[in-house]
Amino acid sequence: MNMAFYKTFFESLLLVAFIFFPTNCTSIDTITPIQSLRDGETLISAGEKFVLGFFSPDNSSTNRYVGIWYDKIPVQTIVWTANRENPVKNSSGVLIIKGGNLVLVDGGHSNNSTLWSTNVSTAANYSSATLTALGNLVLTDDQERTLWESFDYPTNTFLPRMKLGLNRRTGLNRFLTSWKSTTDPTPGEFSFGVDSTGVPQYFLKSGSDRIWRSGPWNGQRLSGLLAMNRENSYTWSYVANDDELYMTYDSNNSLTNLVLDNSGSSQRLIWNDKKRSWDLRSESTQDRCDRYATCKAYGSCDPNRVVECECLGGFEPKTPSEWNSRDWSGGCVRRRSLDCDGKGDGFLRLANVKLPDTSRSRVEPGLNLEACKEECLKNCNCTAYASADISQGDHGCLMWDGELVDLRVYSDGGQDMYTRVAASELNGSTIEYSRGSQGKKKLLVTLLTIISGLLLFFLCGYCWWRKTKGWEKNERLDNVWNNNDIEENGKGSELILFNVSVIAAATNNFSESNLLGKGGFGPVYKGQLLNGQEIAVKRLSKTSTQGIKEFKNEVTLIAKLQHRNLVRLLGYGISGQEKILIYEYMRNKSLDSIIFDQTRSAMLDWRKRFSIIVGIARGILYLHEDSRFKIIHRDLKVSNILLDDDLDPKISDFGMARIFGQNQAQANTNRVVGTYGYMSPEYAMDGRFSVKSDAFSFGVILLEIISGKRNGYYCDCCSMNLIGHVWEKWKEEKAMEVVDSSMINISSFSTEVLRCIQIGLLCVQEKAKDRPNMSSVVLMLGNETMMLSPRKPAFCFGKENCSDHQIVCGSINEVTMTKMEAR
Secondary structure, eight states: OOHHHHHHHHHHHHHHHHHHSOOOOTTOSEEBTTBOEETTOOEEOTTSOEEEEEEOSSTTOOOBEEEEEESSSSSOOEEEESOTTSOBSSSOEEEEEETTEEEEEETTSTTOOEEEEOOOOOOOSOEEEEEOTTSOEEEEETTOOEEEEGGGSOOSEEOTTOOEEEETTTOOBOOEEEEEETTEEEEEEEEEEEEOSSSOEEEEEETTEEEEEOOOBOSSSBTTOTTTTTSTTEEEEEEESSSEEEEEEEESSSSEEEEEOTTSOEEEEEEETTTTEEEEEEESOOSGGGSTTTTOTTEEEOTTSSSSEEEOTTEEESSHHHHHTTOOTTOEEESSOOOTTSSSEEEEEEEEEEOOOOTTEEEETTOOHHHHHHHHHTOTTEEEEEEEEOTTSSEEEEEEESOOOSEEEOSSSOEEEEEEEEGGGOOTTSEEOSOOOHHHHHHHHHHHHHHHHHHHHHHHHHHHHHHHTTTHHHHHHHHHHHHSOBTTTBOOOOOOBOOHHHHHHHTTTTOGGGEEEEETTEEEEEEEOTTSOEEEEEEOOTTOSOOHHHHHHHHHHHTTOOOTTBOOEEEEEEETTEEEEEEEOOTTOBTHHHHTOTTGGGGOOHHHHHHHHHHHHHHHHIIIIISSSEEEOSOOOGGGEEEOTTOOEEEOOOTTOEEEOTTOOEEEOSSOOEETTTSOHHHHHHOEEEHHHHHHHHHHHHHHHHHSSOTTOBOBTTBSSHHHHHHHHHHTTOGGGGSOTTOSSGGGGHHHHHHHHHHHHHHTBSSGGGSOOHHHHHHHHHSOOOOOOOOOBTTOOOGGGOOSSOOOOBOOOOOEEOOOOOO
16 A cells, blocks of 8 residues: 555544544644544634634524634624635534645535635645634644735734735735625625735725725825824834735734625724723715715815815816716816926826825835926826825825826825926916926016905905995804804804805795705705706794704704715805705605605615615714714704615704714703604603714614604504514514515515614613614624613503503604703
């Protein structure tokens, strides 16, 4: 017999021994040729931070996966999965060393079929796999040389000290891939990784479509991640050389990670030991300008503008009619051609920007900005330049060849770049000249002198006219408007002031045919401006309880908020008793107009309803934790959730909102405002409100979206409202019976639906301390984490309130309460 026979015989003998005579692995961190890992056993890393073992992402499934998760936290959080596409169908899986590789076999079959393997070529006589303190599963040979490691094959989680990027020597590209769903670790449609074309940058993609771009490394951070390296708890590093291209990070917080969830959102999480849950610190996309190439070629995106997209200086819309209707797909084109000999071209400076897509760009590290400009002028294809490294002044030259795409403007903290234009487009206040004669400079000085003189003349005339017309009174009123705090805490903000007559014309003089609906403070009309843009006009009733205080509050507050799940305020109008707010128009109106309509509710299947639930949760989380202020909405309800053309949710109506200090937990008021059925007990009864008040309102909205019924709905004497009805069905383990019957094939999503019902019940708990905050809600919606069991919720009217009278089905009208004295 030859040696190959003995080797095969020996390996088979070991495999049989592993399966039928398992050893105890619960206190070790290494798998060896004589130490296997069976389902039910675990490896524990040094320091006892991570665990390797078998898990099922869904308690109702028998599929088993090999994964790594955190050891001593109550919420099982999977950070790596081995056999994502090939689960073990029962608990018969065994992880062994075979042929120098780490191999997962199905021990329940006679042929011990291989389900997953590290699949490395090795001639090692001995190898072992160790789970390190960093959460990295490392396969080494008898010389302790690394053969394979899990950090090279990440799944959906980016851990500290993991490298995300390219090994240029081997061609290995490390990137994240989302789970298919919260209960299915199969690779989903979203990925996040580096693209080395041109100057390297990171992309978030859906399939092959780009969703978000990081921008290039500028010596301090990735250009599109302003918060990078601003927090002392995180240290980011970027390496780009002939051998490797990657980014990595370290943190002094021992439990932190970045997760690409199944909805395509990249989330940064930190474990909060006090709350025993994960805190969501940031997300990849916050507003429309974060999406890749929103304004297309030569357009810049600024979420603080009334119209986000604007052509760069020297450019104009390719199709003006489309641009005016907010269709920016055509992008912008040059107004005047460049002079390719370089003598007639110059550059316009753009400040505080995220640098555009660098797929068609290059770096000259030895050039400063002045030399960079001259180098760009030598190449007719060069369209812009910027500093490649801003860490110690401006070093290196980054130049673009071809179109400038995905350029956005920040209010603070961006980078300067210079776009090339024809000489006739140059403006003295913003120019970086290429070349210029003394005659041109003299002409410029002369023109500036004349213009300054004319401005001074008109300014003096204007001041005299104001004084003679007695505008002092109006000036005092303006000061009151600008200086008053927003609901005692926030400061005012200026927006575009529309003439009321213009708004009247846009709405056909507030015609009944343009009426979209009526809210607690007045009617809302559809309008169309002269440029064709459709708008929604909220006309406050002269008898409305929303006075000047609420009006100023809504205007100044929403102007400062920018998030994809918040409605955009375009401007306002005020004239005497007439107070008007102008919003972006939502073609699908409010959420209640669909889910409570037996015909239209079929438009929303479960996938879309779940997307709406997640969007609302993220919008509220932005208000509570991620915006410049900590904001409590106080009037969240389905009629205040608007739906855009894609049926994505937008939170509206901020007239009742209050700003909190960052460390403020709650506040009291003698003026309770809101809507019955959505108000938390402590707010309705005692005037106390906090982030948990909004969480309660969200819970009601969530249950209404699932059931298609209002909270005022009642259908039997055991549950006089929706919350009570859901609670009774939950206790009876019949919660699926509350689901809107208009949704088809809902049984295939039962796990996700039940999870949402559980979250809804947790949000409507009687005591505020028992409700989750919105960061926990977003996390629970996006991940298969363990949750507490809900207790009896608030405002749950049960059997004790019933009599023997006839059962009646109906609904209680929604009533908005605008003033009540607290106890």
